[in-house]
Structure formats: structure tokens, C-alpha cells
Amino acid sequence: MNNIFEKIREQIIQVMKDAFSICEGKGLLPAIDLPEIFTEVPKQREFGDFSTNIAMQVAKQAKMPPRKIAELLVSEIKTDNTYINKAEVAGPGFINFYLNSGWLYDTLRLIQDKKEKYGEVDIGKGIKVNVEFVSANPTGPLHMGNARGGALGDCIASVLEKAGYDVTREFYINDAGNQIERFGLSLEARYLQHFLGEDKVAFPEDGYHGEDIIDHVKSYIEVHGDALLSKTPEERRQILVDYALPINIQRIRDALSDYGIEYDVWFSEKSLHDSGAVKETVDFLKEKGYTIEKEGAIWLNGEKLGLEKDEVLVRNNGVPTYMAADIAYHRNKFVTRGFDWAINLWGADHHGHVARMKAAMEPFGIDSDRLEVVLFQLVRLYRNGEIARMSKRTGKTISLNDLLEEVGRDAARFFFNMKTAGSHLDFDLDLAVKQSNENPVFYVQYAHARICSILRKLAEEGISLRPVEEVDLTLLNEDEEIELMRKLAEYPEEITLAAKTLEPSRITRYVMEVASSFHTFYNACRVKGEEEELMMARLMLVDCTRIVIKNVLELISISAPEKM
RNA sequence: GUGCCAGUAGCUCAGCUGGAUAGAGCAACGGACUUCUAAUCCGUAGGUCGGGUGUUCGAAUCAUCUCUGGCACGCCA
Numbered sequence: 001m002n003n004i005f006e007k008i009r010e011q012i013i014q015v016m017k018d019a020f021s022i023c024e025g026k027g028l029l030p031a032i033d034l035p036e037i038f039t040e041v042p043k044q045r046e047f048g049d050f051s052t053n054i055a056m057q058v059a060k061q062a063k064m065p066p067r068k069i070a071e072l073l074v075s076e077i078k079t080d081n082t083y084i085n086k087a088e089v090a091g092p093g094f095i096n097f098y099l100n101s102g103w104l105y106d107t108l109r110l111i112q113d114k115k116e117k118y119g120e121v122d123i124g125k126g127i128k129v130n131v132e133f134v135s136a137n138p139t140g141p142l143h144m145g146n147a148r149g150g151a152l153g154d155c156i157a158s159v160l161e162k163a164g165y166d167v168t169r170e171f172y173i174n175d176a177g178n179q180i181e182r183f184g185l186s187l188e189a190r191y192l193q194h195f196l197g198e199d200k201v202a203f204p205e206d207g208y209h210g211e212d213i214i215d216h217v218k219s220y221i222e223v224h225g226d227a228l229l230s231k232t233p234e235e236r237r238q239i240l241v242d243y244a245l246p247i248n249i250q251r252i253r254d255a256l257s258d259y260g261i262e263y264d265v266w267f268s269e270k271s272l273h274d275s276g277a278v279k280e281t282v283d284f285l286k287e288k289g290y291t292i293e294k295e296g297a298i299w300l301n302g303e304k305l306g307l308e309k310d311e312v313l314v315r316n317n318g319v320p321t322y323m324a325a326d327i328a329y330h331r332n333k334f335v336t337r338g339f340d341w342a343i344n345l346w347g348a349d350h351h352g353h354v355a356r357m358k359a360a361m362e363p364f365g366i367d368s369d370r371l372e373v374v375l376f377q378l379v380r381l382y383r384n385g386e387i388a389r390m391s392k393r394t395g396k397t398i399s400l401n402d403l404l405e406e407v408g409r410d411a412a413r414f415f416f417n418m419k420t421a422g423s424h425l426d427f428d429l430d431l432a433v434k435q436s437n438e439n440p441v442f443y444v445q446y447a448h449a450r451i452c453s454i455l456r457k458l459a460e461e462g463i464s465l466r467p468v469e470e471v472d473l474t475l476l477n478e479d480e481e482i483e484l485m486r487k488l489a490e491y492p493e494e495i496t497l498a499a500k501t502l503e504p505s506r507i508t509r510y511v512m513e514v515a516s517s518f519h520t521f522y523n524a525c526r527v528k529g530e531e532e533e534l535m536m537a538r539l540m541l542v543d544c545t546r547i548v549i550k551n552v553l554e555l556i557s558i559s560a561p562e563k564m
Numbered sequence: 565g566u567g568c569c570a571g572u573a574g575c576u577c578a579g580c581u582g583g584a585u586a587g588a589g590c591a592a593c594g595g596a597c598u599u600c601u602a603a604u605c606c607g608u609a610g611g612u613c614g615g616g617u618g619u620u621c622g623a624a625u626c627a628u629c630u631c632u633g634g635c636a637c638g639c640c641a
Contacts, residue, residue: 091584178640179640312638314639322640322641323641351567351568352637420578422570440590443603454601512589523606528599529599
């Protein structure tokens with residue numbers, strides 16, 4: 001058992017089912033085909049700890065007023081051996097359950113038992129899931145979109161791990177295709193410009209204008225000089241790409257590592273072309289009749305797959321498109337490597353690609369539900385209350401490296417994980433570095449530091465945590481203590497919900513609530529200096545809070561300082 | 565033009581399978597440090613949930629229409 005909420009929910013459902021059958025047995029209620037019984041935590045504390053609306057749900061079926069049904073059920077309720085103290089009918093027909101504090105004390109016992117594993121649940125049952133995120137073009141540095149996608153993807157992966165999935169973090173390296181061509185052309189142009197003069201060599205219109213391209217060329221020239229002038233353009237571009245690409249990829253790895261992201265797999269698009277997997281995939285589609293040929297190109301048959309239009313898989317020059325490679329890639333994930341589930345994080349500007357990719361799984365016998373795409377809206381950076389522009393064309397982009405240098409990993413990851421993926425995100429650079437109450441990162445970290453301070457101060461006096469079974473937890477009954485324990489009890493439930501919705505942002509908001517409950521407790525109740533048994537009970541509560549905050553911060557890869 | 569996403573307090577955002585009086589943070593205003601860290605806490609104020617219609621015991625949530633903003637509709641990725 002690692003989720004008290006789950007246990008309570010099961011108790012309530014069982015108690016209600018029993019009450020229904022007793023009522024039916026006594027002829028108080030007609031036979032009812034029970035729908036699933038839902039429980040919720042009422043917003044108002046006076047409505048109890050949990051409630052259910054089942055009486056309202058079955059009112060129509062029973063042909064009785066919901067309140068009447070609820071009253072019958074409550075009169076026949078059996079709550080022996082449960083946390084339930086009493087049940088009451090309220091409002092239009094809610095049944096409110098009031099629990100004894102045992103579930104809160106059991107929560108503390110559970111936390112002490114599980115320690116850093118507290119919060120883990122097993123809804124994943126070891127299902128193999130591939131989480132692919134960032135997957136930026138290795139033609140330049142990582143930008144804000146990659147930063148958001150990185151924080152989100154990494155936290156989704158972490159949440160799924162905690163929820164019992166077998167997670168693989170993966171980066172798809174787009175080291176083939178058109179953008180690599182343009183990368184080569186850009187490098188070549190800068191190279192030639194260096195020797196022949198800027199005005200003598202035209203820069204490709206859709207080339208990469210960034211400074212980093214010039215830097216690559218400069219450092220190449222420092223070592224190898226002008227030897228490439230005598231090569232053919234093809235050779236020249238190949239050599240320059242072979243030189244610069246690994247550098248870019250290494251820089252991406254380093255930046256992501258600084259950002260707290262470690263991948264299990266770096267998957268090369270080029271390898272799919274080299275191994276023949278792309279060609280094989282197109283051939284397969286051709287054989288199965290999912291392609292059509294027109295205008296010298298091979299197209300994916302949109303009509304047959306329920307898509308709006310056809311998509312080019314192989315251009316009339318024989319070069320496959322990214323779409324062909326992407327299909328081969330996902331076929332590799334599902335068929336070759338046997339993932340049960342694949343989650344991709346894409347910027348919202350790629351949303352048009354979602355339906356196509358899901359549909360394209362069908363010919364391979366892959367249920368499209370096994371591919372899940374999380375779209376996230378793009379980021380706007382603010383500085384001095386104004387939008388900090390980032391323009392890829394002028395090369396004056398604010399990169400992930402710049403961001404980490406300016407605000408640090410903790411603030412960056414925290415901010416990107418505060419909001420749901422679907423909402424636009426305004427990143428306030430000034431706020432992220434502000435060391436004040438306006439900054440939510442410090443709010444949470446401060447709670448952790450405060451706890452550590454309490455533990456430190458007590459340790460100096462030779463007072464340390466007792467084993468939980470030697471502590472009288474029933475002494476914890478102040479409102480602030482109850483509220484804090486209640487918050488701590490929610491954690492496994494939060495992990496469950498975050499995993500089900502693929503919304504790690506709720507975990508970030510959750511830890512802010514834990515911090516808030518702790519700060520309130522701190523201001524209302526003292527630990528040090530209280531009568532010994534009470535002090536020990538509170539020390540236990542404080543330590544459990546520390547464990548939960550640390551677990552969450554570790555989950556989202558943010559430091560948990562012991563002093564601030 | 566078609567499609568996708570969004571519109572909730574001055575600002576930034578939560579709101580789970582429809583539920584009880586729509587929440588939080590910041591900003592504003594008023595309070596609390598001789599006591600474990602005041603990077604904290606307590607209180608006050610702040611709303612036509614973009615707008616209309618419908619579905620029903622009940623709608624911020626579902627359906628539909630409409631307005632506004634962002635994005636996508638390439639032999640780019």
C-alpha cells in the first residue's frame with residue numbers, strides 16, 4: 001500500500017456498495033444498476049473529508065429524490081474497520097464522509113517507511129514507454145522552445161517513472177535531410193566568404209545566419225586552412241558538416257546536461273537512412289497499397305488513411321522526406337524496439353503533423369493510441385516588462401545556455417513546469433532571478449531550508465528523530481498540523497493524476513501548496529522548546545514534510561538547499 | 565477559407581469523470597519578528613468564468629453558434 005487516498009476511496013466505495021445491497025435487500029430501494037462510484041474532496045472543509053454524489057447519479061434510475069436515497073444509504077451504512085467516523089447527507093444529495101485522524105497518522109508512518117520512495121505508485125505496471133523530447137535540429141544552439149520542451153519532457157518521464165512505467169528518454173537527432181543540406185551550404189558560404197570576401201559569395205537565402213556558423217568555419221580554418229578551396233563543393237560541404245555537426249551535437253548534450261537532463265538514447269535519423277529502414281518502410285507502404293505515385297513523387301495515400309490530403313514520402317528527385325523518416329523512426333520504436341507506448345513532445349507549430357503520424361501507424365498494425373503527442377505552446381521571454389526578442393534570422397537568439405547563465409537551472413525548470421503545456425508561457429527573466437517573495441522557486445526551497453534548520457538546531461541540542469512507532473502521533477491535532485498532513489497524504493495521488501494527464505505542472509503547483517501549508521504550520525506551531533512528546537510528534541511531521549518536498553524537487557531536478 | 569489551441573480577479577495562472585458559496589500566487593491595503601531562518605505568516609479588497617443559445621436536478625466544465633488572440637495548412641521540419 002502506498003497511497004492512502006486510494007485506500008480511503010476503496011473503503012468508501014465498498015461501504016456504499018454494501019449500503020446499496022442492504023437497502024435493496026430490505027426493499028427500501030429498487031434494484032439499481034450501479035454506475036462507477038466517484039469520490040471527491042469537498043472544497044469546503046465543513047463538508048467533510050471526502051464525499052460522493054452517487055445518490056444523485058442513481059436518482060433517475062431509482063425514481064426517487066436524491067436526498068431521500070442518500071438518507072436511506074446513510075442510515076444503513078456500516079463503517080467498522082474503516083477510517084470513516086460518520087457520514088452525513090448534505091445539499092442536493094451529497095454524502096459527506098468525516099474521517100478519524102488515523103489516515104493522517106498512517107500517512108506519516110507511510111512516509112517514514114518509504115522515505116525517498118514515498119509517492120511512487122504502480123499504475124504503469126512496467127509498461128515500456130518511450131518519451132522523446134527536444135530532438136532539436138543540430139544546426140545550431142537550443143532555443144526557448146527546446147528549453148520548455150526539455151523541462152516538460154524530462155518531468156513527464158520522471159512522473160511516469162514514479163508511476164511505475166519503464167521509461168526511456170530519447171533524443172532524435174535530425175542529422176539527415178534538408179536542414180543538414182542547408183547547414184552545409186551555410187558553412188560552405190561562410191568558408192568561401194572568409195577567403196574570397198563577403199560580397200563575392202552569396203549567402204543561401206534559407207541558410208543559417210547565426211554567428212555560430214561563422215565560428216565553426218573560423219575554428220576549422222585555424223586548423224586546416226584553405227585546403228577546401230580546391231575540393232568539389234560536395235566534398236567541401238561534407239567535410240564541413242562532418243566537422244561542425246558533432247560539435248553541435250556535443251554542445252546540445254552539454255547544455256541539456258547542465259539543464260539536468262540525461263538521455264538514455266540518442267537516436268540518429270541518418271542511421272535510419274543508412275540502414276535502409278526508411279526505404280524498407282516506404283516499400284512496405286507501397287506493397288500494402290498505402291501510397292500513390294504522381295508528379296514523379298511517391299505520396300502517402302491520405303484518403304485511405306482518413307487524412308485531409310496526401311503527403312509526399314519520396315520526392316521526385318528520389319530523396320525521402322522527413323515524413324518518411326519519421327514513419328520509419330516510429331515503426332522502429334514500436335516494432336523493432338517493442339515500446340508499448342511512445343510519447344512525443346512537440347512545439348504547437350507542429351500540431352498539423354499529429355494526425356498524419358498517428359494515421360501512418362495504422363498500416364503497420366500499430367494502434368494510433370499508442371502514439372501520444374504532447375503539444376506545448378511557445379515561449380515569450382520578458383525582460384524589463386518588455387518582450388525579449390529572439391530572432392533566428394538575425395542570429396540574436398537567446399539560447400538555453402544564455403537562459404541557464406542568467407537565471408540558473410532551478411528557476412528555469414521550475415518556471416517551465418508551473419503551467420500546463422497547452423498554455424502560452426510568458427517567462428519573466430527578471431522575476432526568475434529575484435530573491436524575494438515574488439519568486440515561487442525560493443518559496444519552496446526556503447521551506448526546505450527552514451526544515452533543515454529546525455533539524456539542525458535540535459541536533460545541536462542532542463535531539464533527534466525517533467522511530468515513528470515510538471512517537472505519539474495523536475498529539476498532532478492542531479488545524480495547521482492536520483492541514484499539513486492532509487497535504488502530504490495527497491502526494492501519491494498527485495503523481496497518479498500527473499501521470500494520467502501527462503501534466504507534470506500539477507506536481508510543481510502541488511509542492512508550492514506543501515510549502516505553503518508548512519509555512520503556515522511553522523508560524524502557528526513551535527517544535528523546539530515544546531514539551532518532549534509533542535516536540536517529538538512535531539519533529540516527525542517536520543521530517544515527513546522535508547521528505548516530501550525533497551522528493552518532489554528531486555523529481556523535477558531542482559536543488560533542495562539545506563541553508564539559504 | 566479550413567483545421568488545432570487558448571479566452572476565468574489589475575497581472576500570471578489552477579479548476580480532475582458536469583456538483584455544494586468559482587480558487588491560488590503576485591500587485592494593492594491593514595496587521596505580526598526578545599522565541600526553531602520575516603525569502604515567512606495573518607487579515608481586507610478584488611469576478612457578467614469573452615458573448616449567445618441548448619442539453620439537465622445542476623454548466624467555468626458538455627453541444628452548438630459567435631467574437632477575439634496564437635498557430636498550422638510546402639516535393640520545410
